[in-house]
Amino acid sequence: MTSPTTPPLTPPLTPPLTPPLTRTRPGRATTALRRTAAGVGNLWLLALVLVLWEVYGRVSESLFVPPISRILENFGDVWLGGPASQLFLSDLFWSEVTTSLSRFARGWGLAVVVGIACGVVLGRSPVIAQMYGPVVRFFAAIPNTVLLPIAVQIFGVASNMNVFLIFLGSVWVVMINTADGVAGVDPMWLRSARSLRVPRWVLYARVIVPAAAPQILAGLRVSLGIGLILMVISELYATTEGLGFQIVVAQSSFRYLDMWSAFVLIGLIGIVLNLAFGRIETRLLRWQRRTGLDAL
Amino acid sequence: MNVVVDRVRKSYGRGAEAREVLTETSLTVRSQEFVSIVGPSGCGKSTLLMMMAGLLKPSSGEIRLGDEPVTGPPAGLSVVFQDYSRSLFPWMSVRRNLTTALTASRLGKEEQRSRVEHALESVGLAGKGEMYPWQMSGGMQQRVAIARALVTEPTVMLMDEPFAAVDAQTRADLEDLVLRVRHEYDVTVAFVTHDIDESVYMADRIVVLAANPGRIAADLTVDLPRPRDQVETKLDARFAKLRSEVFRLVMRPDTPASA
Structure with a gap:
């Protein structure tokens, strides 16, 4: 789904792996110990990369790749250091991050609403799915960044351009996943709902959408990544504020430390959003995990 | 009838x-x-x-x-199906499963509540309304299914x-x-x-x-x-x-x- 020209800005994040289901349940202490060990195990590679980065930065004295310690120092200067009332975050952080995230929230939020609504219609009606399926797949296949010049043409250099691009990039995967999930809802649940004579809106809101939630949420998770990428990409191209804009400005005025620390900030935002999403997903799908093998 | x-x-x-x-x-x-x-x-x-x-x-x-x-x-008219795991809605609590069955009968909140309590009591599940079907044994789930059939007073x-x-x-x-x-x-x-x-x-x-x-x-x-x-x-x-x-x-x- 991501265009080949855009390298992912955040590494693909896997949710914290829960240990595979085992018949023998170890005690709490053992579990906690094992979890810590797994955490350390997951982090050592990151630590190694950071150390190598530091060494390379110091040895090469390259202007373009400063040592990570200096980047982090700069990160502290630029993005942190605000008063406690601002949660110790700087003014720049609040102005730029809120700008970018507000564009993201509007674009992605709209994509979620429109994607789920259209996906439900496509999933419920084979006729409509046949009519509009090719259109959806065509747009889903287009590398999203191609739409950037078009979006600038239509909206000009304004926040709406960014919002539009984020929306258009993430809506398709939500729609396709929702349609698949809705089309695959267990007919026994539908029969059960029919025999209860539930009104139509109850059928959709309380039965069909929740039953399709696993696939819908999988689509949302992918679209979250796409949305974040497009948030930054669209700000690199034509805008006057936002995180991507900070990177471009720093780069073109030879402030490489600033550039790198903005990069770090974007990565952290990606991690936080993904973790938050994972939490919500686990909570919403509790029912699904428990009806697996364990129920036998 | x-x-x-x-x-x-x-x-x-x-x-x-x-x-x-x-x-x-x-x-x-x-x-x-x-x-x-x-x-x-x-x-x-x-x-x-x-x-x-x-x-x-x-x-x-x-x-x-x-x-x-x-x-x-x-x-x-109510139906109790064979496969409770595919007829009860696992994403809803027991109480919500029962109130969903009542949406068609357009009752007041209070009447709904007392019907649900009564039905749960009749099948021996009084006080279990906040549980989820996946937290229950098969027998208990089928009791919920029976309660859901009875709650509409068919x-x-x-x-x-x-x-x-x-x-x-x-x-x-x-x-x-x-x-x-x-x-x-x-x-x-x-x-x-x-x-x-x-x-x-x-x-x-x-x-x-x-x-x-x-x-x-x-x-x-x-x-x-x-x-x-x-x-x-x-x-x-x-x-x-x-x-x-x-x-x-x-x-x-x-x-x-x-x-």
Whole structure:
């Protein structure tokens, strides 16, 4: 789904792996110990990369790749250091991050609403799915960044351009996943709902959408990544504020430390959003995990 | 309310490939009656029940609830399905499963609440409303399914092999539970099962179906005293006689009745 020209800005994040289901349940202490060990195990590679980065930065004295310690120092200067009332975050952080995230929230939020609504219609009606399926797949296949010049043409250099691009990039995967999930809802649940004579809106809101939630949420998770990428990409191209804009400005005025620390900030935002999403997903799908093998 | 099956026939497929599941069949389940429908697999007993529930259209003939023809799931009729894990909604708490069943009847909040409490109490799940189906055993889940059927205070309850998936002890408990709530809610019951003992133990009347194509083979009256008891009733000579009668009809339909 991501265009080949855009390298992912955040590494693909896997949710914290829960240990595979085992018949023998170890005690709490053992579990906690094992979890810590797994955490350390997951982090050592990151630590190694950071150390190598530091060494390379110091040895090469390259202007373009400063040592990570200096980047982090700069990160502290630029993005942190605000008063406690601002949660110790700087003014720049609040102005730029809120700008970018507000564009993201509007674009992605709209994509979620429109994607789920259209996906439900496509999933419920084979006729409509046949009519509009090719259109959806065509747009889903287009590398999203191609739409950037078009979006600038239509909206000009304004926040709406960014919002539009984020929306258009993430809506398709939500729609396709929702349609698949809705089309695959267990007919026994539908029969059960029919025999209860539930009104139509109850059928959709309380039965069909929740039953399709696993696939819908999988689509949302992918679209979250796409949305974040497009948030930054669209700000690199034509805008006057936002995180991507900070990177471009720093780069073109030879402030490489600033550039790198903005990069770090974007990565952290990606991690936080993904973790938050994972939490919500686990909570919403509790029912699904428990009806697996364990129920036998 | 009477449930009338009036010259109903059901076949799947069309033309040369059509397969007749149920030949023209007529049957009346009288008000307050408990009718078991028993038969070998493939005799169309579940098909017949689904048509009575308005979930399946007969190929010809008509189903009536009282005087009203059944064209879709009618008000005042509840169904308990065989597979509770696929009929209860696991993303809803027990209470929410029950209130969802009440959305069609447009009751006030207070009335809904008391109906739900009453139904849960009747099936022995008082205070379990906040649990989720996946936190419960199979027997408890089927109790929830029965409570969900009763919460609308139906006049007719249709049960499609409701205890096929639970163990023998739980099964006996649930059988007695159904016999109890049937009186509490004054409900007419049609009960599909493939368990011959169960069909005799539960019913006032047994409709035995035969397969290929599905048709009514016998319609027997059960003259066992009520209340039924898992030990006493099954010791009764009439129970043994009925049981072997039904067994012969289901398992060896070609042998003549013994004298």
